Amino acid sequence: MKKFLSMIAAVALLLAHTACTNEEEDYRTYSVAVQLLAPEVTDIPIEGITVTATGQTGTALNAITNQQGIAEFMLPEDIYIFTASHKISADGTTYTVNYKHQQTIAKQDFASNNTLNISIAPVLSKGGSQVILKEIYVGGCPKDDGSGNYQYDKYVVIYNNSSQVANIRNFCISNAGPYNAHTSINNYVDGQLVYADQGYTPAYAYMFYMTKDLVMQPYSSATIALTGAIDHTITYANSVDLSNADYVCYDPEDFWNTNYHPTPSANIPSDNYMLASKFCLANQNATSWSMIGPGIFIFSTADKEPLAYTQDETNRHYMPGKENNAVYAGAKIPNEWILDAVDIWGADYVGTSLPRFSAQLESGHIYMTNKLGYSIYRNVDREATEALPENEGKLIYNYSLGTTDYQGAESTDLSGIDAEASLANGAHIIYMDTNNSMNDFHQRAVASLKR
Amino acid sequence: MNTILFGSELSASGNKGRGIYYDDMRVAPTWREYRYDKLPFMNNVSFFFEDKFSMPVGRYSSLHMRAGVRSDITMIKDSEYGTMVNLSPRINVKYNFWTNKKHAVSDISLLAGWGKSVKQPSFSVLYPAPTYSDKLAFAPGTSPDGKTIYAYYTQPTTPKYNPELKCQYTLQNELGLEATILGTRISLTAFRNKTFNPYMSRNIYTPYTYKLTSQSDIESGCTIPMENRQYTIDRYTGIVTVSDLTGRIANQVIGYKERNTYVSQIEYTNGSPVERRGMDLIMDFPQIRSLRTSIRLDGNYYWYKGLNETLVASMGQASASMDGTPYKYVGYYTGTSTASNGSLSRQINGNLTISTHIPKIRMIFSLRLETSLYNYEQNLSEYADGRARGYLLEAAGDFHGTQQGGIYNKDSYVAVYPEYYTEWDNPEEKIPFLDKFLWARENDRELYQDLCKLVVKSNTTYFFNENRISAYYAANFNVTKELGKWASITIYARNFLYQMGKVKSTQTGLESSLFDSNFIPKFYYGMSVRIKL
Numbered sequence: 001m002k003k004f005l006s007m008i009a010a011v012a013l014l015l016a017h018t019a020c021t022n023e024e025e026d027y028r029t030y031s032v033a034v035q036l037l038a039p040e041v042t043d044i045p046i047e048g049i050t051v052t053a054t055g056q057t058g059t060a061l062n063a064i065t066n067q068q069g070i071a072e073f074m075l076p077e078d079i080y081i082f083t084a085s086h087k088i089s090a091d092g093t094t095y096t097v098n099y100k101h102q103q104t105i106a107k108q109d110f111a112s113n114n115t116l117n118i119s120i121a122p123v124l125s126k127g128g129s130q131v132i133l134k135e136i137y138v139g140g141c142p143k144d145d146g147s148g149n150y151q152y153d154k155y156v157v158i159y160n161n162s163s164q165v166a167n168i169r170n171f172c173i174s175n176a177g178p179y180n181a182h183t184s185i186n187n188y189v190d191g192q193l194v195y196a197d198q199g200y201t202p203a204y205a206y207m208f209y210m211t212k213d214l215v216m217q218p219y220s221s222a223t224i225a226l227t228g229a230i231d232h233t234i235t236y237a238n239s240v241d242l243s244n245a246d247y248v249c250y251d252p253e254d255f256w257n258t259n260y261h262p263t264p265s266a267n268i269p270s271d272n273y274m275l276a277s278k279f280c281l282a283n284q285n286a287t288s289w290s291m292i293g294p295g296i297f298i299f300s301t302a303d304k305e306p307l308a309y310t311q312d313e314t315n316r317h318y319m320p321g322k323e324n325n326a327v328y329a330g331a332k333i334p335n336e337w338i339l340d341a342v343d344i345w346g347a348d349y350v351g352t353s354l355p356r357f358s359a360q361l362e363s364g365h366i367y368m369t370n371k372l373g374y375s376i377y378r379n380v381d382r383e384a385t386e387a388l389p390e391n392e393g394k395l396i397y398n399y400s401l402g403t404t405d406y407q408g409a410e411s412t413d414l415s416g417i418d419a420e421a422s423l424a425n426g427a428h429i430i431y432m433d434t435n436n437s438m439n440d441f442h443q444r445a446v447a448s449l450k451r
Numbered sequence: 452m453n454t455i456l457f458g459s460e461l462s463a464s465g466n467k468g469r470g471i472y473y474d475d476m477r478v479a480p481t482w483r484e485y486r487y488d489k490l491p492f493m494n495n496v497s498f499f500f501e502d503k504f505s506m507p508v509g510r511y512s513s514l515h516m517r518a519g520v521r522s523d524i525t526m527i528k529d530s531e532y533g534t535m536v537n538l539s540p541r542i543n544v545k546y547n548f549w550t551n552k553k554h555a556v557s558d559i560s561l562l563a564g565w566g567k568s569v570k571q572p573s574f575s576v577l578y579p580a581p582t583y584s585d586k587l588a589f590a591p592g593t594s595p596d597g598k599t600i601y602a603y604y605t606q607p608t609t610p611k612y613n614p615e616l617k618c619q620y621t622l623q624n625e626l627g628l629e630a631t632i633l634g635t636r637i638s639l640t641a642f643r644n645k646t647f648n649p650y651m652s653r654n655i656y657t658p659y660t661y662k663l664t665s666q667s668d669i670e671s672g673c674t675i676p677m678e679n680r681q682y683t684i685d686r687y688t689g690i691v692t693v694s695d696l697t698g699r700i701a702n703q704v705i706g707y708k709e710r711n712t713y714v715s716q717i718e719y720t721n722g723s724p725v726e727r728r729g730m731d732l733i734m735d736f737p738q739i740r741s742l743r744t745s746i747r748l749d750g751n752y753y754w755y756k757g758l759n760e761t762l763v764a765s766m767g768q769a770s771a772s773m774d775g776t777p778y779k780y781v782g783y784y785t786g787t788s789t790a791s792n793g794s795l796s797r798q799i800n801g802n803l804t805i806s807t808h809i810p811k812i813r814m815i816f817s818l819r820l821e822t823s824l825y826n827y828e829q830n831l832s833e834y835a836d837g838r839a840r841g842y843l844l845e846a847a848g849d850f851h852g853t854q855q856g857g858i859y860n861k862d863s864y865v866a867v868y869p870e871y872y873t874e875w876d877n878p879e880e881k882i883p884f885l886d887k888f889l890w891a892r893e894n895d896r897e898l899y900q901d902l903c904k905l906v907v908k909s910n911t912t913y914f915f916n917e918n919r920i921s922a923y924y925a926a927n928f929n930v931t932k933e934l935g936k937w938a939s940i941t942i943y944a945r946n947f948l949y950q951m952g953k954v955k956s957t958q959t960g961l962e963s964s965l966f967d968s969n970f971i972p973k974f975y976y977g978m979s980v981r982i983k984l
Contacts (some may be wrong), residue, residue, distance in 0.1 A: 003516035064724055230505075234597040240863075243595065252587045252712070253663070253777070254770055263599045263666065266592030270667035275775075282770040313771055313903035314848060323847045323864060324790070324908035 021333035028107070030116040031075040034082050036069045036099050039122040040117035045069065051099070052438060053349030058350050058406040060438075071396045072115075078106045082120060083364050096434050097122045098363035119297060120319055123359045128433030130140035130166045131214070132299060134159035134221060135377045136342060137447040139370030140236040140291050149371040151291045152241045152260055154226040157376075157396040158298060159447065160216035161431050163214065168300050168339075173249070173274070175225060176295035176341070176356035177319060177330055178429065179288050181365070184350035187356070189320050191402050197359045201297065201338060202317035202330025208249040209306035212271055219428040221245040223449065224274065229264035238373055240449040243267055251276035257286035257294055270330035277310040279329045291370050293346035295356035299337040335361060337364065342437050344368045347406040364438035367405040374403055375435075382415035384430040394427035403443045411443040420448050452748070453504040456519075465492035481603075491528035492573050498522045511549035513819075518542040522573060524744040530577045531612040541566030541623075555633055555835050562640070564629035569620040570648060573608055576719045579610040584714050587685050589664040589691050594677065602684045602691075604661035610717040611655055617648040617721050628682060634737035641730045648721035653763040656713040656781045658875050662689035664707040669693070672705045680922055691773075711765070711875050712777040723786070725757035742806050744844040750801035759791035760785035761872070769904035773897045779876075782869030782884065782905035785840060790909040792840060799825035813933040818926065823970070828958075832867060841915075850906050852893075860916050865909045872905060872932040917960035925950050925971035937983050944976040 028439075032053075034044045054060045055078035063071035065084075084099040096308035101120040109116060113125040133156055142152035156173070160166045160293030172438035178186050187194050187202070195201060216222060229248035244264035254276040255261050264273065278284075289296075301309055309315060322328035335358065343365040355365060366376055385391060395417055402412020411421070419429045432440040466487035474480045488903060501519030508514050520540040534853040550558045589602035663863030664684075673680070673693050691705040724843035734748040749790040769968040770777040786792025832841040842852035844864040851866075858865050868888065871881040884905070891899035926948045931941040950971055953962040965971055 043546070118602060230593045231597055243593070256587050258601060263590040263593050263601070266594060266666070268592070268594075270665065272669055273666075275691065279772050282768050284765070307771075307775055308773060308900075312849070312900055313906075314900075316848065318847070318910075321911050323910045325910055329768075347888075 002047075003419035009192060016208040018396045021128050027076065029076050030105055030107075030109060030110045031244075031324065032075050032103075032105060032106070033115050034063070034071045034101075034118050034152050034383050035117065035119045036065055036084055037097070037119055038069065038349055039088065039097055039124055045160065049084050049086050051082055051179040053080045053082050054100060054438070055080050056351055058409060060409065061197060065260055075105050075107050077107055078115070082118065083438060084120075085363065085436040085439055087195045087434070088149070095124045096128060098359055098435055099123070100359045100363040113187070115417075120236055122359075123363065124362050125435055128161060130162045130164070131168060131171075131216060131298065131376065132159055132161045132340045132431060133157075133296065133342050133432055134431060135444070135448055136170050136344065137240065138226070138289050138291050138294055138296075138344075139366055139372065139374055141236065141240075141373035142371065144237050148246055149373075150232070150236045150239055152227075152228045153200070153232040153236075153273065154289050154291070155242055155245065155447075155449065156224050156226060156296065157221050158216070158224065159221050160218055161429065161433060163217060163218045166214065166348075168214040168216075170209060170301040170304065170306050171298070172203075172207050172209040172301060172306050173226075173298050174203035174207035174331075174333070175205070176201060176297060176343070178351070178356075179204070179290040179294065179344065181293040181356060184229075184352075185319060185322070186354060187319055188354060193355065193358065195317070195318055195332075199336075200317070200332040200334050201341070201357060201361065202308065203299075204330040205284070205335075206254070206276050206278045207306070207331065208251070208274035208312055209301070210247065210272075210274050214450055215398060219423075221423070224249065225264070227260045227287065229263070229268055230262055238450075240447055241451070242449070247272045247274055249274045249276070254278040254305075255284070255286050260286035275307070277307045279310065279316065279326065279331055279436055281326045290346075293344045293353060293368060295341070295343045295362075297333075297341035297357070298339045300339060301335055301337060313315070337408070340433075341435075342366065342376065343443065344437075346370065348408050359401065360435070362365070362435055362437060364436035366437040366441040366442075366443070367409075367411070368443060369405055371404070373445075373447060375444045375447040376432075376441050376450065377419075378431040378441055379413045379439070380415040380417040380419050381430045381432045385415075388428050388430070391427045394422060394425045396421040396425055396427075401445045403445045405443050452506075453502065455500075455502050457498075457500040460497040461490045461495070461523070463489065463494045471903075473928040477664070481583070483581075485580055489579065491530075494526045494527075507557045508546075511552070513547045515545040516542070517548070523569070526575070527573050527578050530790055532572070532577050532616070535571055535577070535618070537571065537618050539567055539569045539620075541568075555635075557631045560628070562625070562629065564623070565625045566780075568617050568623065570650075571618065572616070572719065575648070576616075579717075581609045582606045582717075583607050586660055586661050586710070586712070587663070588686040588689050589682070589864045590666070591669055591680075591682060592666045592677075600682060602689075604689060606659070606713060608715050608716045610652070610719055613718050613720055616719055618696070619646065619648045619650050619721070634746050636733075636735040638733040639730070640732075641728075643726070643728045645724055645726045647724045649723075649725060650719060651722040651759070651761065652717050653720050653761070655718050655763065656766065656878075657716060658711065658713055658878055660711050661708050662707040663710050664689075664691040664705050668706045668708075673703050674701060675700050690755050693859065701935060710777055711779065713781070713875070720761060721763050723757075723759045726755070734954075743810075745806050745808075746834070746922055747804040749804075750799065753796075753798045753800075754970045755796045756831075758831055758833065758835060760792070762784060763788055765869075765905075766905070767904050769901075773900045778901075778904070778956040779874055780872050780901055780905060781878070782872045784867070784869045784907075785834065788869075788907060789912060790841060790865055790907055791832050793831040793833070795827075795829045795831055797825065797827040798823070815929075815931040815933075817929040817931070820924060820926050821971075822922065822924040823920070824922050828918045829859065830915055832865065833917065837867035841867045841909075844908070847908070847912075848905055851889075862912050862916065864912055865915055867907050869905050872902070898973075913958050913960075918956055918957040920956045920970070921964055923950070923970055924954060925965075927972075939981045941979045941981070942976070943945075943979070944974075945972045946974045947976070949974045 047067050049065045051071035065071045071091045082101045099120040135157040138154045140149040223245040225245040225248040226243040229245045230245040231241040250262045250273045257434045315331040315332045317332050319328035341357045341361040343362045347367045347369045397416050400419040405411040468487045470487045499521040503517045505515045512653040522538050525535040545562045547560040562848045584606045585603040588604040593599040601660045623644045629638050675695045679696045684691045693703045735744040738745040769915045801822045808815045838855045841858045844852040847864050869884045871883050888902050925946045927945050929943045933939045950965045955962045
C-alpha cells in the first residue's frame, strides 16, 4: 500500500511539474541586449538613454542603456520595434540621434537561455526644426445627436519652436501615402520602404502651398484648416471653430466638393488661402486627409516654385506596381526640404500599419483613436521650457488632458506642463522634437481649438 | 420534306418609375431630376422567316438545311437616330453520309453554318440622358453666421449624335463533323466569329470660357460692408454685382478671372473588328457494361484577338497646366488612352466525366475532372500592320525610349504617345505629338512638362510580357439517389479535392495558390432535391 501511495505521489508530482513547465513556456521571456552604436560625430558615451521596445500589440517596455550603450530587456515572443532618441552637440551643431530596429523574438532563436544581441546604428538629423507641427486634429468628433461622427473639421497647428522669427518661403503641407498607414497597397517591396534610402518622400495625391512667405513670431502658433475653414460648432457643438484659422487649404478649381471645402470664413484673407497642386485623379473633388491614420508633413520648396516643381512629371513617384496610375501618384519631396513629419497610426489598425517616413524624418509613430474629438498634440520639452527665464511663474502644471490610446495604454504629456494654458498665460513653450512621435506626441482628449 | 415558318414579334419596353430622387435636397445640391416615366418607350418589331427542309441523297445519305432571316426594327420617339432597321440572315446545312450502319463508323455527317447577327444600339445610345458640367463661378467668403452662396457655370450635354454610327454585327462561320466510331459518339466543331463595328464611346472636348469671381476679387473690388452686401450674378455673362442693402453705396461690379477649359461630351462610335476562333470536341464513349460506367471526354480550343485603332481623345489625368491655369491640351490616341490597345488570348481546356449508374440501388455516381491545359494572354500595343505603338523605357520615370526589338517580353516599362494633340485656343489644328514633344524638350520646357502629362505608361515592367498560366485542374463529385418515380436527391461537392496547388505566371514569374483564386471554383458542397411532376 505504501509503495502504491508512493507511486501515486510520484505520478502526481510528475503531472504537476509538467503543468508547471507548460505554464512557464506560455509566459516565457527571453533575454535581449540592445546596443546603441555611437554616432561618428562624437565620442560621448551612449549611457542613460531610454530604449523602447514596442510589440505588435502596442505594449511598450523601456530599458536604460548602461555605460556600454546596452539596454537589457526580458521580452516574450513578439515582433518588436526598438526605438531610442536623444540629442547631442558636436562642433557647435546640435543633432537629433534616432535609433530604430525591427526584430522578431521567437523561441527557436533561444535554444539554450542565451541572450540575443542587437546592434542599432544611429540616424542623425541636424537639430530640431524651427517650425514644427504642434497639433493634428483629423479624427472627427461625435455628432450632437449621436448618429455618427463629423469629419469636415480637420486642422493642424504649426508652431515656431524657437526664439527667432521664422520666415519661410514656399511653405507647403501634404500627406505621405497611403492615406491610411494600414492600407495594403503601399510603398513597400519585400518589406522595405522603397524610398527610405532615396533621399525623398512622396507628397501623395496633392499638396497645398502658400502664395506668400510664412512669417511666425517666436513661440507662436498658426492654425491651418485642412478642410472647412468655418465655424463648425454652429452645426455640431462637439466640433471646432475654424472661422478664425490663420490659413486654409482651399483651391476650389481643384477640389470643389463643398462639404469638405466650403468657402472659407470671410475673416480669413484670401491671400492666406493655400493653393493646391494636384496629381491625383483629375475628377477627385475633395482632399482625403485620413481620419484614421495620416502621415502629415510640412516642407518648404525654398527657391523652387512649389506648383512648377510638383507638377513636373519628372518629379513624379508612383506606388510600386502602379506606375502611371494617378490614384497612386505623388511628388518627390527631397527630405532636406521637410521641416516636420508625423506618422499617425489608427488605433484599430496597429498590427497592419507600416511606417511612411524614413527614420531620418520620423523614427516612430503615434496612435490615434478617431471619431471622439481627440487630437494628436506635441509634448513639452520640460527641461528646455523651464530653462527659459521669461517663463518664471507662467508655466501651468498638472496637465490632465491625456487619454488612453491603443489597448488602454496611457497617452499623455509626461512633462506635466499644460502647454495651452501656459501659452495663454504668456509662457514660451519649447516642444519636444526628436523626430520620434512616440516621444514627441500624445493623444489629447480635447482639441486645443475646442473652447 | 419542307417546313416553312414565319412570323413576327412586337414588343415595347419602358420604365414607369420616377427614377432617382432625394427626400432632402440639401444633401444633393447638384442633382438633377431625370424621370424615367417621362421617357419614350423603346418599340421593337421583328419579322422572321425560316425554311427547313430535308431530302434523301442516294440510298444512305441525306441533306438537311435550315435557312432563315430576321429583321428587327427599333423605334424610339424623338430619337435622333430615327428608326433602326436591320437584317440578320443565317443558314445551316447538315449532310448525313449514312446512319446506323453496322460498320466501325456507324454514323457520319458534316455540318456547316453561316450567319450574320446584328446588335442594335441600346436605349442609352439612341435616347441619351443629359449630363451636367458645373464649374464654380462665384463663392464669397462664409459669413460669421455660417452662411455662404455658390454660383455655378453649368453646361448640360448629351452624347453627341453620330450620323456615322453603324450597327454592330457578327459574322459567324461554323464547320463540324459528327460521327459514331466503334460506339463512341464524336462531335468536332470549329467556329470563327468576327465582330464588326463594335460599339464604343469616346470623349469630345469642346473649349469654352467661364468667369470665376473669387473672394480675392471681392476683397479688392467691394467696399460695401459684408453685413450689408447682396450679391447678384448675371446668369448669362457670369458677372457679379454687389448691392448695398442700406442703399448708401451704389452697386459695385466685381472683377473676375477668365478660365479657359473644356466641356467633355460622349460620342458613341464604332471600334475596330475583334475576332474569336475556336474548336469544340465531345467524345462519348460507350458504356462499360460490367461497371455500368460511361465516360465523356470533352474539350475546347479558344482564340481571341482584339486590336482597336479608333482614334480617341483624352486629357489624361492632368488638372492644371504648368502655369496654374486649367489644363489646355487634348491628346488623340490610337485605340485607347492607355498603354495597351488590344489583347490576344488562347486557351485549351479539357474535361473528363465518369458516370456510374447502379440501377439496383438506384444511384448515380458522377466524377468530373476539369482541366486548363493551356492558358495564354498577351496585352498588345500595336497598329493593325504590326508596327509597335509604344516605346520601351529604361526606367519608370523616363519619357523617351526605343522601339527597336519590339516591346513584348522585355521586362520594361512602355510609354505610349498620342498621335497628335490640340491646344485650347486652336482645337482644329492637330499637331503631331512626337515631333513637338522632342522639340519642346530642347526649346520650351514648360510646354514639354505639359506634354509629359499626355504620355501614358504601363503600370508595371511585366505588363507586356506574355502570360502563360501553368496547367491546373479541379474535380467535382455528384451522388444522386433516385427516390421512387418522382424524386431524386443529389449530394454534390465542387472542387472536392480542395485543390491547394500553385500555378505559375510567365508574365510575372510568380507562383500563386489556386486556393481562393479565380482559376477554379471554391470548395463547397451541398444537396439538391429534384421532384418530377
